[in-house]
Amino acid sequence: MISRFCPNLYFESLYQIDLSHLKSIGIRGIVFDIDNTVTMWGSDKVPQDTLKWLEDTKTQGFRVCLLSNNRKARVDSISCMLDIPSAKGFKPFGSAFRSALSLLGTSPKETAIIGDQIFTDILGGNRAGLYTILVQPLSTTEFFTTRLFRKLERIVLHKLACRGMLKP
Ligand SMILES: [Mg+2]
Numbered sequence: 001m002i003s004r005f006c007p008n009l010y011f012e013s014l015y016q017i018d019l020s021h022l023k024s025i026g027i028r029g030i031v032f033d034i035d036n037t038v039t040m041w042g043s044d045k046v047p048q049d050t051l052k053w054l055e056d057t058k059t060q061g062f063r064v065c066l067l068s069n070n071r072k073a074r075v076d077s078i079s080c081m082l083d084i085p086s087a088k089g090f091k092p093f094g095s096a097f098r099s100a101l102s103l104l105g106t107s108p109k110e111t112a113i114i115g116d117q118i119f120t121d122i123l124g125g126n127r128a129g130l131y132t133i134l135v136q137p138l139s140t141t142e143f144f145t146t147r148l149f150r151k152l153e154r155i156v157l158h159k160l161a162c163r164g165m166l167k168p
Contacts, residue, residue, distance in 0.1 A: 092124025
């Protein structure tokens, strides 16, 4: 049961993700969460290093898209700025992940999701059969509801760590 919440990989930040490793295991498409994964929560600013890292994913031939639970106007604005299309839907629902897969033209096994939340990005990704990568949130500023979920997340992360299930 707890394995549903377990990411395939867990990193402090995006920059630690080895793109050549993803390629070597057959990943061709990457779905990015937005808030606290590529931007600070509620901010349109994307750190320069993140911009470069996102460009690297494209130049290395990965198909990429965004998938966020935030307002459409905000998602559209980030999508334009990064020149990365956005899929529709609400995580962790399967329809959101199917929308992302259809946008990328990849199968679940060929696709990774990178996000900072266990109960949306990782749970949804695991259920949809994607390769799931959890990163630590860029900031501690978040929706009130997200802050509540963080308390539960800490319990789940602790259990996963105790069982040796969290892999960098
Ligand atoms: Mg997020």
